[in-house]
Amino acid sequence: MATNSDSNVNKAVNVSELIAKNKKKKSINNYMEKLVPTILFLLASITVLTTIGILYTLISEAVHFFMEVPILDFFTGTELKPLSQNPEFGILPLLNGTIISSLIAILVAGPIGLMSAIFLSEYASDKVRRIIKPLLEILAGIPTIVYGFFAFTFVTPLIRTFWPQLEATNILSPGLVMGIMIIPMIASLSEDAMTSVPNGIREGSLAMGTTKLETTVKVVIPAAFSGIIASFVLAISRAIGETMIVTIASGSSKNFSFDITESMQTMTAFIVEVSGGEAPAGSTLHYSLYAVALTLFVFTMIMNLLAKYVSRKFREEY
Amino acid sequence: MEKLEALHQNNKMNARLRKNSIWKSIFFLSTLFGLVVLAILIIRVLIQGLEWIDLEFITSRLSTQADKAGIMGAILGTLWVMVVVIPVTLIIGVGSAIYLELYSKKGKIQSFIETNIANLAGVPSIVYGLLGLTAFVRLMDLGNVVLAGGLTLALLVLPILIVSAQEALRAVPGHLSEASYGMGATKWQTIRKIILPAALPSILTGSILALSRAIGETAPLTVLGIPALLIPFPQGLLDTFTALPMQIYYWTLDSSLVAEYANLAAATIVILLLILFILNSIAIIIRNKYHQRN
Numbered sequence: 212m213a214t215n216s217d218s219n220v221n222k223a224v225n226v227s228e229l230i231a232k233n234k235k236k237k238s239i240n241n242y243m244e245k246l247v248p249t250i251l252f253l254l255a256s257i258t259v260l261t262t263i264g265i266l267y268t269l270i271s272e273a274v275h276f277f278m279e280v281p282i283l284d285f286f287t288g289t290e291l292k293p294l295s296q297n298p299e300f301g302i303l304p305l306l307n308g309t310i311i312s313s314l315i316a317i318l319v320a321g322p323i324g325l326m327s328a329i330f331l332s333e334y335a336s337d338k339v340r341r342i343i344k345p346l347l348e349i350l351a352g353i354p355t356i357v358y359g360f361f362a363f364t365f366v367t368p369l370i371r372t373f374w375p376q377l378e379a380t381n382i383l384s385p386g387l388v389m390g391i392m393i394i395p396m397i398a399s400l401s402e403d404a405m406t407s408v409p410n411g412i413r414e415g416s417l418a419m420g421t422t423k424l425e426t427t428v429k430v431v432i433p434a435a436f437s438g439i440i441a442s443f444v445l446a447i448s449r450a451i452g453e454t455m456i457v458t459i460a461s462g463s464s465k466n467f468s469f470d471i472t473e474s475m476q477t478m479t480a481f482i483v484e485v486s487g488g489e490a491p492a493g494s495t496l497h498y499s500l501y502a503v504a505l506t507l508f509v510f511t512m513i514m515n516l517l518a519k520y521v522s523r524k525f526r527e528e529y
Numbered sequence: 530m531e532k533l534e535a536l537h538q539n540n541k542m543n544a545r546l547r548k549n550s551i552w553k554s555i556f557f558l559s560t561l562f563g564l565v566v567l568a569i570l571i572i573r574v575l576i577q578g579l580e581w582i583d584l585e586f587i588t589s590r591l592s593t594q595a596d597k598a599g600i601m602g603a604i605l606g607t608l609w610v611m612v613v614v615i616p617v618t619l620i621i622g623v624g625s626a627i628y629l630e631l632y633s634k635k636g637k638i639q640s641f642i643e644t645n646i647a648n649l650a651g652v653p654s655i656v657y658g659l660l661g662l663t664a665f666v667r668l669m670d671l672g673n674v675v676l677a678g679g680l681t682l683a684l685l686v687l688p689i690l691i692v693s694a695q696e697a698l699r700a701v702p703g704h705l706s707e708a709s710y711g712m713g714a715t716k717w718q719t720i721r722k723i724i725l726p727a728a729l730p731s732i733l734t735g736s737i738l739a740l741s742r743a744i745g746e747t748a749p750l751t752v753l754g755i756p757a758l759l760i761p762f763p764q765g766l767l768d769t770f771t772a773l774p775m776q777i778y779y780w781t782l783d784s785s786l787v788a789e790y791a792n793l794a795a796a797t798i799v800i801l802l803l804i805l806f807i808l809n810s811i812a813i814i815i816r817n818k819y820h821q822r823n
Contacts, residue, residue: 240715247717248632254624255633258646258691261684265656268663326559334553335560343560350567352805354745356774357798360781361570364577364791379785394563422549445651452653454748459781479655479748486662486752504659508652515651 269505276300276498285502291465293485293496300499302506304467308475309510312386312457313450315471319390320446324397325439331398332405333427344399351395359459362388367460380462380474389456393446400445404438405431437525441518448514452507454479478507574802578795586796590762591776595789600797602762606675606770607744607804609763613679614743618690619736621683623725626694631720650688657685658752666753673754676766681749686739693735697728730819737812741805747774773801 277285280300288301327347331340366384371377377384408431416426432439462474463484476484485500589599625642633639661681671677701724709719755775763770777797784791 240718243717244715248628251624251628251632254621255628255642257621258625258649258687259642261660261687262645262649264664265652265660268660269656272663323559323562326556327563330553330556330560334556343564346564346567350563352741352809353567353570354747354774354801354805356745356747356777356781357570357574357802360777360794360798361573363781364784364794365570365573391563391566398560398563422545424549424552425545448651452655454653454655454751455778458748458751459778479653482655482659483748483751486658487754492667501659504656508656511651511653512648515648 272501273505276502279495289467304465305478309477315386316389316450320393324394327398328401332402347395355455358388359455362460377472382461382475383471385456385460397442397446400442401439404435408434437522441522444518448511452511458483478503574795574798578799581792581796603773603776606772609675610679614683617683622690625691630698646688655748658749674767675770682743686743690739694732697731701727734812734816741808
């Protein structure tokens, strides 16, 4: 403003012209001030549209499916023969495959992830932590297709050398590899929960003469329990939704079986198989895709909400 | 008598301490386990793939003959998809983050949108594939082209980008914008000229990480029906394409038929991991530079 008035005096610029110019600039500015929030709001609502889009596609197409296949048959059927003359659509084989692979994964990742979290949060020095954490992040950043390749071409042959009954495609090795994939998730979320336990509590326990192990097991873990459980639930949810590892390494057998040496199909792998096979639009097979996806969506959503509920409801407040 | 008791207690304490140090090693070994597997994975892929990588492998077309096959088409496909993903996620992601952090009133709408974004981040990627198949490939009738794949992947990584951009905006010190307001600047001017430039390095870091997630993602592309056939190189947004992870997928599946395909898959994995490594290094460099300045 100061330079403006100076130049007005020196060069005798037409003042009214300047004022008009300034006003015009202001009105543009005012206009922008009103327009920008609206545009930004529209951009932010795209995420809401995405959710609506997902729900709408899944539900509207699944409804077609349930008009042809009764809901009860779908959820209680142990036979899945989508391509046979008398096609049967029971989701239990897929649920079975999903649950077994996730269970194997959490059996691997649960203990190892939690123990890593204990080490990082309670035992490791700052220096060690600063080296190990980025390395674990690399493990978390590797694309799942790479894990799938690893399970199929390395882990399965490796296990087969001392357990020959294992089939070339089986649910065991993708389960194990999926477990490795979710270790970093459990480790870092549990570590967050444990580091947020105030030091005073730790010191109080140590001052009573306990060892570090006793403090960790009897004081820190109970205090961080809700966060640890939440990390487990989130990791299971991640395993349920994981696609490429099981698609590659577990084959496409739709048998309802509990033998982990056999090939089993998960919900996600079924979606890949059917959509890749170009099921004709409008066929029951095509609609079954969405019914399975809706089930998968509901499953993971319940897990995610459960994790949130657990960490809120049972959190110890300090 | 007293001495004996003291000795007894000392023994007990020693046992407890021993237990502590044993468990300490177990905890350490568990931490190492993940890293050892990571090392095995990388070494194994390198051994299998490295000798297959040469200029010819990178620059030539796909072929059914293993020793002639190249991945130029997949590299170009991945690049073209990024041409869609980068602008779409940046505009929508940063715009949403600015709205949520700086414009929306703390209230129901804001918490609704934020809860929604958190939930979207937990949706399995394959479900996004079905959304893309229904909305972009079929409804908009694009077919399985670059644009459809790019938009699908953009929606998939959007929640990651929004959350990191929100954090970046939140980290801009308040006195900067107050000074700007004090000089008579309007809100949008302050955001455009003060807040956004200050938050830019963190936003870039977040968007590079989101991008690398999009590059490695396979499941949604399989649902869209992305082929790995002998298709011409993509020239534009409306061409069919294949991408690096899809190439790995098909070669891995067919490795039980042709053994060399496993090596080709490994070689492609090396290239993919190399790209991700470079992207992540750039993100780390940006982050470190920015932290030094503060």
